[in-house]
Amino acid sequence: MVPGVHVEIHGHRGARGLRPENTLPGLLHALQVGVDALEFDLAVTADRRLVLTHDLTVSPITSADRRPAYPGDPAYPYVGKPINGLTLAQLRTLDCGVRRPRRPDDRFAPTQVPVPDTRMPTFGAVLGLVSVYGADHVRLHVELKTDPTRPTLSADPKEFTAMVVDELDRHGRLDGAAILSFDWRVLEAAMELAPQTPRFALIESDTMDPVWLNGRDLADFGGDIAAAAASAGATTVSPEHVLVDGTFMAEAARAGLPVVPWTVNDPARAAELIDLGVAGVVTDYPDRMRELWTARGMRVPEPIPSRYAHVPG
Template sequence: MAQFPFIQGHRGCRGIYPENSLPAFRHALNIGVQVLEMDVCLSSDGEVVVSHEPYMNSLYASHPSGNPVLKSEEESLNLYRMMYSEITKYDVGKRGNRLFPEQRAVAAVKPLLRDVLALGEEFRRTSGKPVYYNIEIKSDPSEYGKSQPSDVAEFSKAVHAVIAAQVDWSYVVLQSFDFQVLKYWHTVWGSVNLSALVEKESPTNVLAELGFTPAIFSSSHRYLTADMIQFCHAHGMQVVPWTINSTEEMQRFEQLGVDGIITDYPNRAPMIR
């Protein structure tokens, strides 16, 4: 696969603007980020929605009335059981996020994947700069038939169709923690760049479980070692750890030879200044 730019804006730029929102993706592009990282779920009417969870998160979501979504309400606000027109009535930015005190509190809704891609492609056309996309299918076997389709094929086909209609595949990485998703994409669309998301699994085990070599090994930076990076490179995999938020750690992992990093704070990355 081609070498993507080093810095990837996690959920746009979660540390600065509401996660997975158009304001976050727009700001990331404006400060020099060229890889937009995001998550996708499905609505009840089959729309591909950019959202980390398949429900309204009580940390930052608000009801149409303006009242905060309560933790006890999350399960009932399942995106897969909601029409997209209903989803857009919930604000996900005005309250801010207490976990990210620097995040600007602005009005935002969960956007459609096609709207995020349209934003990126318009930026590419007007700026002349390339824009890349790292798109995570939020899939979990325990949620099959609950907050997502029971078949990974249905989920995958919906996501593939949106991307294929708007973006050249050389600018796309498809990632997932669910290896059934990655296996499906490898079998059906073998030329797509795939990234195996893990927390602390070794690359040896990932290769054994997948049965093929993904383009990228993407683990939590907390468990990533120099030996693992060397192993991945020797076996034809790039290494993109998540989620690194300090300038010092970004520089340390760059020196260790990773091929990119995912960060909530791309503004702290000296690589794009």
């Protein structure tokens, strides 16, 4: 670690370890803790609205049915149904503010403060929240959730990317955002549609396959993930943190790509990654990272002061 080099803190799904993920209260809490970038996930509804959700089907862990959108709705209950098969009105009936773990060892349940009666937000609502709180200096890291192995659940990647780019442009945020995806078709679409907006190539062991990498075989790159990412138009490579070691960092340097690993919740591992030279870490616990940064004499991002006592979901 070179003294004076800044390593960014990226709040994962807002601050998943502290508040409900991909919700307005969760994103606001991350801003109030203080992050350099606010990461969240998007999918497309049946009526072509952009909503925050990590899963392509309604998760029973993060969402609970409350009532049908209208009496006799044959799609009800909605939990377990595809996001792209439900309208915004149907999805907005869900309570997304209380984590309901399926296993007793769920790592987030003990630390995540519930916010009951919280709704699944739209992308536009998030952009409005950031504007209201004057957080224009915090970058929005928008992960587009598609799964090329499950095309019936996924939006067309180019159309999806165009929708996201249009919304960012409408709010004047193209220069204050980044587009992230495991599906590298999204990266290539983003490079064409918004070349000035950074693009993060997400990678994990399960997606090291041509179907995820838009036809690329890592063997053709000698197993060099960063070189493959650069060929897809990525401006940053963002791997699962267990993939990052000295060899990975050297390959990324040769490709000219900064490295931002996910999801880093252990301060000891974060310290190792800092020493390896990463540009940032994605974390469910930005509070823990801030403590580590402070202990090491590193700059921490400014928290956003609260203006209102309550942010509706």
